[in-house]
Amino acid sequence: MNPTARTGAPTAAEPMSSATPPRRRARILLGYAGWDLLRTVRMFSATFFIVVLPMAMFLIFGGIADYGDQALGRGNGSAYVMTSMAVYGAVTAMTATAGSAAVERQQGWGRQLGLTALSNGMYAAGKCLVGLAMALLPVLALFFLATAMGARFDHAWMWPITGLIVLIGSLPFALYGLASALLFRSEAAVSVASGLLVLLAFFGNLFMPLSGAMLAIAKFTPLYGLASAARWPQLEGQLLQIGPAAPEAGDSLLFSVLNVVVWTAVFGAICGLAGRRRTAR
């Protein structure tokens, strides 16, 4: 025990160190993540918003809309809506998982796990796995539903690539969910943050194609970059437009990525500040 001048949070100290064989650590990590995934899936309300709602919205916006069959970039209109809803479902999953993780820790579950061999780092990794698994659910569900409803990509590679972009791009929203939980410290705050995603999704151009001033504002909102990137395989930055408005200039990939990077940094900074405030009490 070395009483070094650690002024940081009085949380569980040293990680397990190299004394524990990697294989046993992996087993513990997977065991934990498996249990936690079971819990998350079982919570009906969460699963409803993550899986059922995006599917319902796909049916409303994409399945029925008359542009569904029209060719659009390297696919059709239905595939466009499918990607949008997959993004919405995936970020909702990430937000909810990370947010509930933070609330759970504040309620003492972190201390309980602190009495086990599961280190803080392994806990975070486990939660990321759970978040990714939960985000994968709406992506797969929508891919299947949309395919059945006539969604079409021109090339087979577009399916896994689109799915991968959605999954990886949803990771920063773990920080968004975490920030909400750290700032307001309640389950309700996490629900509100998930609810606010509807608004962000609207401005992220996920629900209906925006144009004019609305679009100009939208480009700087958190979901816009991810939405644009997820559609890149199909549209390469082109914008879908409805009606007789003047055609809008497309997005550059750099802009989309920059949007994601900047907002990730913003969410991360909020988490850092909120976390510091919490331990400074």
Add this chain to the structure above:
Amino acid sequence: MGTARTTAHDHGPGPALEARDLHRRFSAVRAVDGVDLRIDRGEVVAVLGPNGAGKTTLLDMALGFSVPTGGTVRTLGEDPARAVRSGRASAVLQTGGLLDDLTVSETVRMVAACHLAHIPPAEALERAGLSGLAPRRVGKCSGGERQRLRFALALLTSPELIVLDEPTTGMDVRARTEFWETMHAEAARGRTVVFATHYLAEAADFAERIVLMRSGRIHADGTVAELTAARTRTLTCAWTGPLGGEQGPAAFAERHGAVLAGSRDGIRVRFSAHDTDALALALLAEGLGGDLQITQASLDDVFLDLTGPEADSIPETDRPTEPATANGGPA
């Protein structure tokens, strides 16, 4: 305590808990302010003190949840966090720490999955007396049942040391009794048990040794007998003599080196004295009273002194053995 043991090596035997000049400061507050404590293997120790005495902070450091700002603490001869991570030391947490959506059995299995090695979850449930409640959702469990569950979790690694922080808070009398019965069984297996409490009876009934804390320091340390031995006893009687003058209670007390501690309508009279036997003998010989009752100073008295405003200025070992306060409770 008395017998010297080998000094602690890194993974050697070492005492269950050893703190040296331990300090923990939260900005301006000195939660733990210079604690020296050694708890040997197999001891059952209560850390007793009022709220804010530093009990939880001390135990947090012993579990590696909190890093000392000064001094050292070693648990089972090694770094506390390491002893906890490996499952050698375990704890029953004060509140929270459970997930309402899991069942009792799932909670135990999930936490078991996070340990390097553990006993069968069903066995932990049984030892904590939870077998019948395995399928119940944690959200529907009573406070006592939740505490049993936390206890089952603590047993999972078959730990050498169990730390319990206010383990029976929120339990009714029956649940509390049952909980301690279970704890007794585990202590009998040779585990070291250290628990914090502000229930005196709990400390007196269960612990072999009591560590009294106040304001981040240890104020007394010993068995119940040791802590109460130096104190006066109380003799209560039905007073049959005159109420005043040479044969009155006050004069009688003075004559025999006792103190008149209280008198209710001159019928029941209470004296404090070290040698209550001699006092009783004199009382009966002089025919001044009958229906005698002698009570030993309770741990309550020690505790009340400890929590009293003047306690800080008095060193704990040679505290003046002045008579108990006149209205010191019926005991």
